[in-house]
Amino acid sequence: MYGRVLAYLSPLLCCGFLLGPSGGWAGLVFQPSFLLASGPEVNVYLVGENSSLAYIGVETITDPYDSSQSDCVKANSTDQWLLTTYEDEMNVNVQLTLDRSLVSCEDLLNETNCCTEPLCIVETLRVTACLDGNLAATLLVQVMMFVNSTLNGIVNESMVLIPKQKYHPLGPCPCNLTAQACDVRCCCDEECTPSMIQLFHSYCFTGVFGGNVSQAFDQLCSVQNANAPDWFPFLCLESSFDNSPYLGLFYDGDTVSDSHDFSFGTATSAVLNIPVGYHQGDHIVKNEDEYLIIPQRSLNGQCLANAPVAYLEDFDWRCVTSLTAAACADNHGISDDIHIQNGQGLLIPAVITYQKTTNLRNFIATTSASIEPSLANQSWFPEHQIITASVEPVHKSEAKLVDGMCQNMILQGDYVFSWKGNVITNVTLLVTVGDVPLDYPATLTQRFSATFINFRNDQPPNVTRSGNPGYQIGKPVLGAFENGNTLQKAPVSIWRPVGNGLCSSAQTTSVLFGKNSISGCLLRLGIDTFDDCIGLRSTIYENLLNLVPTNISRRGNSNPSDLSEWVPLFKVPPNDSANLEIELSGFCTGIPANLNLWFFTSVVGAIEGVPQREILGAEVNFSTVTWQVNCGGGDTAACENNSLLQSFSVSSSVQFIEIPVQPEPMKTSFQMNYFEYDCSRNDVCWPELAYPLTRHYQGETYSQSIAQAMLLVFFFLVAAVLGDPWNNIRKAWHKTTFR
Numbered sequence: 029m030y031g032r033v034l035a036y037l038s039p040l041l042c043c044g045f046l047l048g049p050s051g052g053w054a055g056l057v058f059q060p061s062f063l064l065a066s067g068p069e070v071n072v073y074l075v076g077e078n079s080s081l082a083y084i085g086v087e088t089i090t091d092p093y094d095s096s097q098s099d100c101v102k103a104n105s106t107d108q109w110l111l112t113t114y115e116d117e118m119n120v121n122v123q124l125t126l127d128r129s130l131v132s133c134e135d136l137l138n139e140t141n142c143c144t145e146p147l148c149i150v151e152t153l154r155v156t157a158c159l160d161g162n163l164a165a166t167l168l169v170q171v172m173m174f175v176n177s178t179l180n181g182i183v184n185e186s187m188v189l190i191p192k193q194k195y196h197p198l199g200p201c202p203c204n205l206t207a208q209a210c211d212v213r214c215c216c217d218e219e220c221t222p223s224m225i226q227l228f229h230s231y232c233f234t235g236v237f238g239g240n241v242s243q244a245f246d247q248l249c250s251v252q253n254a255n256a257p258d259w260f261p262f263l264c265l266e267s268s269f270d271n272s273p274y275l276g277l278f279y280d281g282d283t284v285s286d287s288h289d290f291s292f293g294t295a296t297s298a299v300l301n302i303p304v305g306y307h308q309g310d311h312i313v314k315n316e317d318e319y320l321i322i323p324q325r326s327l328n329g330q331c332l333a334n335a336p337v338a339y340l341e342d343f344d345w346r347c348v349t350s351l352t353a354a355a356c357a358d359n360h361g362i363s364d365d366i367h368i369q370n371g372q373g374l375l376i377p378a379v380i381t382y383q384k385t386t387n388l389r390n391f392i393a394t395t396s397a398s399i400e401p402s403l404a405n406q407s408w409f410p411e412h413q414i415i416t417a418s419v420e421p422v423h424k425s426e427a428k429l430v431d432g433m434c435q436n437m438i439l440q441g442d443y444v445f446s447w448k449g450n451v452i453t454n455v456t457l458l459v460t461v462g463d464v465p466l467d468y469p470a471t472l473t474q475r476f477s478a479t480f481i482n483f484r485n486d487q488p489p490n491v492t493r494s495g496n497p498g499y500q501i502g503k504p505v506l507g508a509f510e511n512g513n514t515l516q517k518a519p520v521s522i523w524r525p526v527g528n529g530l531c532s533s534a535q536t537t538s539v540l541f542g543k544n545s546i547s548g549c550l551l552r553l554g555i556d557t558f559d560d561c562i563g564l565r566s567t568i569y570e571n572l573l574n575l576v577p578t579n580i581s582r583r584g585n586s587n588p589s590d591l592s593e594w595v596p597l598f599k600v601p602p603n604d605s606a607n608l609e610i611e612l613s614g615f616c617t618g619i620p621a622n623l624n625l626w627f628f629t630s631v632v633g634a635i636e637g638v639p640q641r642e643i644l645g646a647e648v649n650f651s652t653v654t655w656q657v658n659c660g661g662g663d664t665a666a667c668e669n670n671s672l673l674q675s676f677s678v679s680s681s682v683q684f685i686e687i688p689v690q691p692e693p694m695k696t697s698f699q700m701n702y703f704e705y706d707c708s709r710n711d712v713c714w715p716e717l718a719y720p721l722t723r724h725y726q727g728e729t730y731s732q733s734i735a736q737a738m739l740l741v742f743f744f745l746v747a748a749v750l751g752d753p754w755n756n757i758r759k760a761w762h763k764t765t766f767r
Contacts, residue, residue, distance in 0.1 A: 056082060056157055058122075058167035065171045068126035072167060074157055077673070079120045082157040082164060086111050086124065089152040089168075100158035109153065116528060118552075122155065124169065130176040132223065146223050149173040174227070201239045214238070305450035306339040306371045312445075312452070313369040320368065321361045322443065322476050323347050333360070337478055340447070344477040351392075351466045356427055356434035360476070362441060362459060364424060371451045378455040384422045384436070385462050390535050391439045391473050392464065408551060409531050409571040422461070429466075436461045443478040494541060495584020498632070498640030501542035505627070505643070506581035507597075508588060515588040518577040522625075522680040523547040531678065536575065539625070539682050541584075541641070548679030555657050561616035568678060569602065569650065572623040575680060580627070580646040600649035614657030620650035623680040630687045644687060 056076035063070060074082060085101030086109060104111045108128045114121040130149075133142040143149075155167040203214035210220040215232035216239030225232075232238060249264035306312070314320040324335035324345050331347035349355050367375040425436045439460045446454035464472060494503035508515035521536035524547060531549035539545070557564060579594040586593035602620040628645040655676050707713035719725055720733045728736070 056159070056164040058155070058157070058165050061165075061167055063167070063169045065124075065169050066173055068130070068173070070124040070169055072122050072155075074120040074122055074165065075118075076165075078159060079118075079157075080115050082120070082159055084111065084113055084120075084122060084155065084157050086153055086155045089154050100161065100163050101154065101156045106153065111155075118528070122167075124153065124155075126173075130173060132175045132221070143175045146174055146227060147172070148175050203233045203238055304371065304373070306447075306452065307450060308338075308340040310339045311336040312339055315365070315367050316369070316375065320366075322441065322478060323360055323474070324476070333358075337443070339452075340480050342477075342479050344475070347474050347476065348471050349474065351434075351464065351470050351472050353429055353434075353466070355472065356429050356437055356464075356466070358438075359427070360438055360441065360474075362438060362457070366455075366457070368452055368455050370453070376452065376455060378457050380424075380457045380459060382422050382424055382459050382461060384420055385439065385460055388439075388462055388464065391462070391475075392470055408567075425461070427461070432466050434464045434466055437464045437472075438474065439464075439472075440475040441477075445478065445480045447480055447482055493585045494581075495641075497583045497585050497635075498642055499541040499584045499629075501540075501641075503541050503584060504538040505541050506584070506586065507577035508579045508581070508594065509577050510579060510591075513589070513591070515579060515591070515594060517588065520577060520580070520625075521575045522682060523549050523575075523678075525549045541627075542629075542684055544681075544683050546679060546681040548677050550675045550677055552673045553676055554673050555614045558614045558616050558655070558657065561618075564616055564655075565602070565619055569620045572620065572650070572678065572680065573599070573648070575623065576625060576648055580643055582642050582644075583640075595643060595645055598645070598647045600647060602650045602652050614659065615654075616656075617654045618652045619655050621653045621655070621676070621678045622651035623678075624649050624651060625680065625682045627682070627684045628687055629684055 056074060056079060059073045059075050063072065074084070076082075083100070085104060087101045087105040108126060110125045110127050112123045112125070114123070126149075128141055131142050132146075133144050149171055151171050153169040153171060155169065156163055157165040157167075201214065201216035201218070203211055204217045204219075205211055205214075208219060210224050211217050213228050213231050213233050214220065215225055215229065247265045249261065249266050312320045319336040321334045322337050323331050323333050324343060325347070326332050326335075331345065331349075362380075364380065366378040366380070368378060370376050422436075427434060427436045427438065429435075439462050440458075441460075442458045444456045444458075445452055494500060494506055499505075505520045507518050507520040509518050510516075519536075520539040522539055522545060523531070523534050524537040525531075525534045529550050531551055534549040576597060578597055579591075580597055582593050582595055602618060626647045626649075627643050628647075629641055630644050631639045632642050633640050657674055707716060720727065721737055723730065725733060727733075
């Protein structure tokens with residue numbers, strides 16, 4: 029059988045160049061151009077400028093030695109493969125899916141569409157891409173599939189009867205782990221047919237796990253051999269052959285039926301523990317009979333819809349979901365009658381505020397409806413690339429689906445809990461909604477956060493704090509725009525590309541204090557764009573400058589009404605003198621494609637030993653580059669094609685530069701020459717010999733450190749009393765006393 033496969037593959041492998049792409053007409057090519065498929069699904073890409081206009085067909089090649097196929101496949105001429113294509117702005121994803129089962133005929137009755145041999149399918153597929161009736165690209169797929177020997181029918185593990193293992197050390201076949209299915213490499217599995225075992229008979233499990241359960245264990249006294257040590261009779265086990273150290277591994281125990289409808293919100297007051305005074309980590313209770321639930325991310329990265337909120341534990345999660353009608357109707361536990369147990373037996377109402385946004389760029393990863401499938405469709409910056417999102421307050425309105433548009437869909441929910449001691453004093457909820465088109469395959473990113481703030485009054489702060497007073501590393505840098513004598517809060521952002529990496533679908537993320545970063549995205553431009561280099565420079569400069577505000581907060585808790593606590597962002601415009609106006613098609617110099625954001629920081633003091641960091645100044649400048657359309661060698665005719673699109677990158681970088689407040693004091697000659705007791709310059713630090721016994725030690729508790737020190741002293745005394753020095757002292761004492 030395998031010789032037949034090699035004989036079938038040899039002409040294809042030898043003649044791969046003959047059956048490969050025939051010249052790449054119009055720049056189209058399949059990537060890769062030859063595949064060996066062993067699974068029921070094949071994915072390739074058709075790459076080229078005119079890929080979206082190509083007609084794709086598939087056929088089965090009956091003669092593998094015939095390498096003269098040059099005609100286009102007009103339709104899907106195969107009887108067991110489905111051909112589907114997915115287009116994006118640049119390429120076409122071609123997918124072949126097997127439309128039949130891979131079940132052996134030995135396992136089925138009265139079934140004709142099955143596999144008579146273990147090697148079920150051996151055939152060659154030919155996929156063609158044609159433009160205007162001409163063959164542009166060819167793909168060969170050599171298919172070689174075996175039968176699906178893993179599952180044998182429908183498995184219902186809840187109905188499997190497992191025998192009691194109390195008096196049996198092992199089952200007859202320990203490697204038989206899957207009910208009603210053949211376990212690979214388990215030759216004692218009764219579900220495996222002889223044809224299945226033939227596939228892996230050389231790799232069967234050996235020993236006890238492979239079914240050899242009759243062998244005795246070396247620890248038994250009755251199996252002592254000649255190589256056993258002398259002390260074996262004293263430490264061997266007197267037990268029957270039915271006993272085994274693997275007994276606990278195969279004991280299943282009682283079967284417990286699980287409930288798939290479990291939810292934290294369905295708890296009743298009879299079993300719900302309503303706390304009297306919250307402690308950190310306690311679940312917050314609402315409406316006397318259920319937990320307050322907010323979608324949160326689990327350890328494996330997935331979002332849990334019914335996750336309870338823990339007291340004094342902040343979080344800010346983003347959950348990705350598909351744009352479906354079910355997602356439109358999901359309110360995520362948000363309603364008008366949210367009342368929170370404050371920890372003293374009282375219910376306090378949550379103050380809910382709704383706002384509606386029209387900027388969906390940070391919530392929808394890609395919107396296929398906004399991009400027409402045209403070769404000349406250039407990709408620029410997002411249409412709503414403004415630093416302040418257009419939001420407006422609205423009244424409570426239920427989400428509803430109208431003509432494929434989900435109106436007032438919940439996009440973001442921000443909870444703010446005010447607390448004092450172990451009591452919650454106030455709860456506010458800001459809900460952001462929007463009108464979202466249900467465009468497949470776009471995905472929606474919803475954001476949910478919970479913040480616990482302790483302050484004297486019951487009104488939430490107007491600005492988000494990133495430290496008190498100095499910045500904390502990893503917190504967002506605060507920015508604002510001037511609005512008369514006050515400031516309007518605005519984020520300091522950099523690019524966060526998603527999906528295809530284009531700027532039109534890119535999102536933004538906040539600049540984090542102390543974290544140097546760099547990011548960018550791509551623009552898809554045509555040759556006609558380079559006819560106006562001045563307009564191109566202005567467009568790039570204005571869109572990159574929209575990422576940053578005009579003022580930066582000095583500290584993490586600066587007051588927006590006090591302009592002295594903010595520093596202006598110094599903007600250095602690009603150098604226009606270096607721009608050379610050259611009359612060349614597809615050529616522009618001095619493009620401000622790189623935005624550089626510098627923050628000058630310093631440690632200005634410490635509070636309770638914690639360094640306090642401030643921003644002393646901020647600057648944004650641009651690095652200019654030269655953009656030129658690549659016409660491909662000396663082919664100037666390609667530069668005259670306005671439909672030719674090429675990618676150009678723009679980037680944004682952040683750098684934090686620390687400036688010391690004052691220089692370090694000069695060292696004395698004694699410090700430079702005599703550093704025997706300097707712990708920072710020696711591996712052995714004698715002054716800190718008793719450091720574990722001090723209150724500054726952060727390892728074990730103080731009582732445990734004292735107990736361990738006393739135990740060491742006790743051992744030292746015992747060693748001294750029983751050792752040779754003490755014997756010599758005792759002998760000398762006796763000689764001196766009785767002489």
